[in-house]
Amino acid sequence: xxxTRIHNFSISLDGFATGEGLSLDExxxxxxxxxxxxxxxxxxxxxxxxxxxxxxxxxxxxxxxxEPGIGAEIMGAGKFGPPGWQDDADWKGWWGPNPPFHTxxxxxxxxxxxxxxxxxxxxxxxxxxxxxxxxDAARAAAAGKDVRIGGGPTVVRDFIAAGLVDHIHLVQxxxxxxxxxxxxxxxxxxxxxYDIEAxxxxxxxxxxxxxxxxx
Numbered sequence: 001x002x003x004t005r006i007h008n009f010s011i012s013l014d015g016f017a018t019g020e021g022l023s024l025d026e027x028x029x030x031x032x033x034x035x036x037x038x039x040x041x042x043x044x045x046x047x048x049x050x051x052x053x054x055x056x057x058x059x060x061x062x063x064x065x066x067e068p069g070i071g072a073e074i075m076g077a078g079k080f081g082p083p084g085w086q087d088d089a090d091w092k093g094w095w096g097p098n099p100p101f102h103t104x105x106x107x108x109x110x111x112x113x114x115x116x117x118x119x120x121x122x123x124x125x126x127x128x129x130x131x132x133x134x135x136d137a138a139r140a141a142a143a144g145k146d147v148r149i150g151g152g153p154t155v156v157r158d159f160i161a162a163g164l165v166d167h168i169h170l171v172q173x174x175x176x177x178x179x180x181x182x183x184x185x186x187x188x189x190x191x192x193x194y195d196i197e198a199x200x201x202x203x204x205x206x207x208x209x210x211x212x213x214x215x
Contacts, residue, residue: 003147007062008039013172016183017153023083038059038171039171041055066148069145072145075150076154076155092118098118098120101122157185166211166212173204194210
């Protein structure tokens with residue numbers, strides 16, 4: 001059966017996945033890009049921006065799992081654009097004409113709009129739906145492949161709390177943000193439902209993987 005997966009989702013030591021003060025100029029608020037430097041340094045990260053080089057160690061091995069087997073993505077309105085993007089009819093996301101998803105991608109928003117077809121196989125669909133309803137739509141579009149939950153932290157937390165995620169890959173970055181949006185709030189007892197492994201990398205981050213326990 002196809003899985004629902006989360007990959008390469010970075011959090012601070014105090015559990016924040018984004019900072020405070022998100023804007024067009026600061027997509028992650030006061031956190032800047034500090035949560036994602038580990039990925040930018042890998043071969044996978046370099047290739048996302050059309051570059052070459054990058055590390056090929058533990059961090060890259062985890063990062064490379066982002067794409068294989070994925071048939072659709074779900075993300076929240078806060079990942080798709082800065083506050084107020086719904087008022088801009090021309091907004092098509094942060095990623096330019098060829099976004100890195102290459103699948104049907106479902107944006108959860110209370111203000112849906114017609115789909116937007118991008119280069120490279122990405123089509124953005126806009127849904128006002130519960131997590132379960134959005135997952136049903138994404139599975140139908142994924143054609144038997146897995147569905148990736150792309151974030152932000154509120155969407156990740158909502159899907160985990162609803163018991164809809166089979167595999168979670170979080171990357172704990174050794175910084176303290178102090179404010180922003182946390183992932184862990186309301187997820188007490190998560191360890192009872194998942195087998196958890198931790199792998200530390202020479203780059204200084206810790207890769208945490210959660211796989212749903214067999215029934």
